[in-house]
Amino acid sequence: MEDEKKYNPNEFESKMFDLWEKENVYSTSIQSSGSKREKAFCLSMFPYPSGAGLHVGHVRIYTGTDVLARYFKMIGRDVLHPMGWDAFGLPAENAAIKAKKNPIDMVPGNIANFKRQMNMLGLSYDWKREFSTTDPSYYKWTQWLFIQFFKMGLLYKRNTPIHWCPKCKTGLAEEEVLANGTHERCGSEITKKELPQWIFRITAYAEQLLDDLKLLDWPKGILEMQKNWIGKKEGVNVQFKAEGSNLNVECFTTRIDTLFGVVAVVVAPEHQIAVESAKENADVKTYIDEAQKKSAIDREDNTKKKTGVFTTHYVLHPLTDKKIPVWVGDYVLGSVGTGAVMVVPAHDQRDYDFAKVYGLDVIPVVAPQKGEKQVVNEAYENDGIAINSGKYSDLSSYEARKAITADLEGGNKGKKMISYHLRDWIFSRQRYWGEPIPMVHCEQCAKKGTTVYNKKFTIPDEVQTANKGWIPLTDKQLPLELPYTASYEPTDTGESPLSAIPGFTETTCPVCGGKAQRETDTMPNWAGSCWYFMRFAQEKRGETLPEFMQGLQNSSWMPVDWYLGGAEHAVLHLLYARFWVKALRDLGLVNYAEPFLRLRNVGMVLAEDHRKMSKSWGNTINPDDVVAQYGADTLRMYEMFMAPFNMEIAWSTAALQGGHRFLKRVWALYTSQNHKIEKSNPELVNKLNKTIQKVGDDIAQTKFNTAIAALMEFLNAYEATPELQDSEAKKFIQIIAPFAPFITEKIWRDVFKENTSVHLSTWPTQTEVDIKETSVEVPVQVNGKFRGIVKVPVGAEQEEIVKVALVAEGIQKYLEGKKYRLIYVKGKICNFVLL
């Protein structure tokens, strides 16, 4: 190099990018099924390309995945590192409505901008695999998959209430409804509206979705959240026979061992008994009417007293025939369990509260310990020993559950039940900007009972009934393209905007050729993200069905090895994608059970003021500005260094300079050396060896912050003793390369005159170095308090250390003339415990 030149990333970053493009540096090597090399499919959750461009939070995820991809490539794995666009969905549609444009016209510009920014950041994507979920060539297959799921009986039509904003006259997504039951945009109170909708039977896979969690290397907390979301509960449906009528009540309980403590049965206001009893009892009628009127706001209020009303009906206790009063209470929900609960005030806090209000008995039937007299002033909800429970007394709660369940089942008075919190997935949206659902409804076929189900599967009767007359399009009719239209705003009937497009609904039946009506609902945003990773992994995408199926079946890239993204997708996206993969496996289209082997969460990037970045706060940071000022490498270094990858961070412009300074020093060191070093300093090589090891280990554990700390530490040492010959000096550049791809490439080519990219180089090995570590330092404690360090020869035995310690300055005075016991842990600690 000629004279020292200032580090000026803007001068070369885009040139390096051009070189990479020209030299095809990031094209994916084919992972053929015969490949002996290990694969690494590194994937960031793909973005919705908004008009606002990349957020510094995006930069964090993508850089993390990029570091992994670059590292794995360097250690010799076949790497797949793709990127694409999740462009369907509400935000895009709302933005388009605001801009008075069709989203179809807006998406390409947004994508181009995102892509420009990603390239600016030096992300090593293989753009040959890029696609958008809105490409007809992609959603053709999303539609095809929908049809396969329909044919295996996983989809059915059902009337389902949607959130409805009466003011905006539009259906709303869950996320548009605020916690207080109002619409996030207009603030009006949300009501419900019943519409026929496509429902996915995800509950059919509840057990597998729960079971297979054990196959996954995911953060513990996310696994826990998935488990709780599926919410498996084992219990008993127990029959309470009506006295003098046929109005029996069935209650689900997980605590059948408390059956002898039942003092009442409470049914939900929607329950049949409540409805029946309202006909003859004015109080009940009033109560139910009131309950139905209650808004979301009231129901939110959990400080309110439990309320209820006695129906005047009685049922009989299944084991004792005791008369049990039946109440209606709005704290019981029609949609949970059987819509009725048995009230055991002694062992359920809500029941206890209810009993206190209405003066019901509190009968303790579980004691914490055998023989213990239980004092009840709040519910005792734990297990214990059964008391006051007839022949079951003295059994443990667990034993009592088993015994009572067995006896109930024997007497036909109860049945073991497993219940799940997970509910079926509503898959219809009455919106324009989604994949059209490729189904038609044919009256003639409905009458004839024509079906097109996949013969390999048994289709439940309910599903068959619900789907009467629904016929999927043929493969040749796909894609069913979203019609281009000027008016795609939500309709005021609640139906999809597609229903208002002339000529869209009328069609012919693919089976009988008669008149048929098209489905006008579209798919939710989740649809595209349920299988996009498999699309990336297809070696050949193929336009024909056989090619497509082969592309799925023969991909040796799947499953994803590293999946990085925000914890906000802990439940929904990850659960839905897992569900699709399991269904596809049952269809024989893939041969793995789980899509994402390793999941790592990225923490949010907050603004400098510790609030969320938002235009309205005026605290946003635009990656373009940061790159213009400091270069992309600085931004990348900073975001990787600031904190552990999964922790939330607040932006700090000051700390950003730290990363910049590091790169400047690297630049200065490498561009200023004008003489060759003949022989490397062995101490420094030793340190370099350790750094190579640590950086690699840390990257593989997504501990990017400590990897960079190690790089900084080495730089400090290197600057103090700038004695590395080229073969060693290059190694340091190589291990910085995953983090700062531009500056390292520049130095690699200009200083070391290499003409193949540093990013295609092999991760450096450690050089044998002849260093005799002659002495070791052993920390010395007296009575567990650190008092100093002694230096002893390597391999020194206990006596030797003691000898040195006894005369060492700072230690001696604590030991003089004292008797002691010695704790010595070789290589770790020497502790004198005075007697």
Place this chain on the structure above:
RNA sequence: GUCGGGGUGGCGAAAUUGGCAGACGCGCUAUCUUGAGGAGGUAGUGCCCAAAAGGCUUGGAGGUUCAAGUCCUCUCCCCGACACCA
């Protein structure tokens, strides 16, 4: 309320998993250098005490241990998800 994640210098954090708490970075102080700079070098920097000696220190209180940021019990605070789930 339930579940999950956290609490370590002025700040972001580290700690080989029970063995020298505070690596690395930011900031700050002193000093040198530069025509200037959101520049660079050197030294220092957890807290208390004028300094040394010494003592204290990982939200708080107990406990186990020769030894606790790390393990156990109780407790306080912050963030996220769900929320009357039977």
